[in-house]
Amino acid sequence: xxxxxxxxxxxxxxxxxxxxxxxxxxxxxxxxxxxxxxxxxxxxxxxxxxxxxxxxxxxxxxxxxxxxxxxxxxxxxxxxxxxxxxxxxxxxxxxxxxxxxxxxxxxxxxxxxxxxxxxxxxxxxxxxxxxxxxxxxxxxxxxxxxxxxxxxxxxxxxxxxxxxxxxxxxxxxxxxxxxxxxxxxxxxxxxxxxxxxxxxxxxxxxxxxxxxxxxxxxxxxxxxxxxxxx
Ligand code: 6PG
Numbered sequence: 119x120x121x122x123x124x125x126x127x128x129x130x131x132x133x134x135x136x137x138x139x140x141x142x143x144x145x146x147x148x149x150x151x152x153x154x155x156x157x158x159x160x161x162x163x164x165x166x167x168x169x170x171x172x173x174x175x176x177x178x179x180x181x182x183x184x185x186x187x188x189x190x191x192x193x194x195x196x197x198x199x200x201x202x203x204x205x206x207x208x209x210x211x212x213x214x215x216x217x218x219x220x221x222x223x224x225x226x227x228x229x230x231x232x233x234x235x236x237x238x239x240x241x242x243x244x245x246x247x248x249x250x251x252x253x254x255x256x257x258x259x260x261x262x263x264x265x266x267x268x269x270x271x272x273x274x275x276x277x278x279x280x281x282x283x284x285x286x287x288x289x290x291x292x293x294x295x296x297x298x299x300x301x302x303x304x305x306x307x308x309x310x311x312x313x314x315x316x317x318x319x320x321x322x323x324x325x326x327x328x329x330x331x332x333x334x335x336x337x338x339x340x341x342x343x344x345x346x347x348x
Contacts, residue, residue, distance in 0.1 A: 121324075121343040127312045128164065130344045134308055135168045137342070138252060139176050141306055145251045146181045153242075155185045155253040155296070156208070157264070158200030161310045162254060166208035179212050185239065187253060187301065188264035189222035191231065191283070191292035199224065228283035228292040235294060236281040248279060253304035257311045261319040261332035265295035272297050273333050279303060298336035308342040309334070317347040 124130040138154070145152040156162065190198045201221035209219060220242065222235050239248055255263045265284055266273050272284040272295055279300040284293050301307065311320055320343075323335045330336070 119341045119343070121345060124344070124346045125348055127346045130310065130312065130346045131165045131168060134310060134344045135165055135173060137308065138169065138254075139173050141252050142177050142182060146178055150181060152177075152182045152252070153185065153250045154182055155187045155250045155301075155304065156200070156204050157187055157254040157256045157310070158189070158203065159256040161256045161312055163203065163207050165254075165310065166204065167211075170208050170211035174212060179214060180218070182214070183218050183220065183242065184209060184214060185220045185250065186222065187255060188293055188295035189224065189231075191224050191228050191294060194221070194224055222294045224294075228285075228294060232281045232283040232294045239281070248300060248303060250304040251306065253301055253307045255301070255307060255309045255334070255337065257309055257316060257319060257323070257334045259315050259319050261323050261334045263309070263334040263337060264301065265293035266298060266333040266336065268331060268333055273330055273336075274298075275328060275330065275336060298333070298338075301337055302339045304339065306340050306342065307337060308344060309337075310344050312346045314347055320345065320347070 142152040192198050257263050267286050270284050272282045280297045323332045
């Protein structure tokens with residue numbers, strides 16, 4: 119696990135963008151593709167804009183496949199749908215073809231949406247292990263990540279990989295999310311965590327590895343933290 123702390127959010131974002139592009143170049147060179155899991159929320163918007171603008175001509179974006187690590191169970195044209203934010207800030211500006219985009223079909227009920235999404239990803243990986251090349255994650259002030267919130271049915275350890283429908287009481291809403299096991303199979307994982315209000319959760323996660331109380335601590339492996347707590 120490596121932590122990179124920056125004085126400003128733009129500095130953190132530019133550094134993370136560079137990291138993603140370098141990983142993408144290496145993957146595309148060795149295996150002809152790059153499987154990138156996007157995160158929702160507000161933190162990644164600037165990152166997506168920079169990738170779509172400054173790095174538009176840097177790599178062969180046609181070799182990149184895009185996924186979302188979690189989704190709110192709202193219509194795909196709803197302002198809270200993470201896939202819409204990804205389309206507006208990254209996928210549309212880069213003219214990414216639909217066959218390279220894997221989003222959650224929220225016209226299905228939550229359980230069916232989770233099953234359908236998992237089935238499409240299994241097919242993409244040709245029924246082999248689902249090991250994304252790069253997974254982006256945010257973190258909330260309660261140390262949740264993706265839609266793995268404390269006390270929810272998906273917040274478990276030592277389980278097999280899954281994509282689950284999870285009802286989040288505190289939000290009174292359904293989410294569809296990768297579980298920690300699936301996330302941890304990613305070759306690289308990068309958190310982007312910005313804001314004073316997240317420092318306490320960050321500190322708890324760092325000092326309590328693999329603790330259900332702090333879901334982001336369940337994320338293990340080749341993990342990078344890009345932070346700015348000023
Ligand atoms: C979501 C995200 C969620 C997010 C954190 C941080 O669907 O909202 O996947 O896990 O990353 O809540 O959100 P911000 O970046 O907006 O602080």
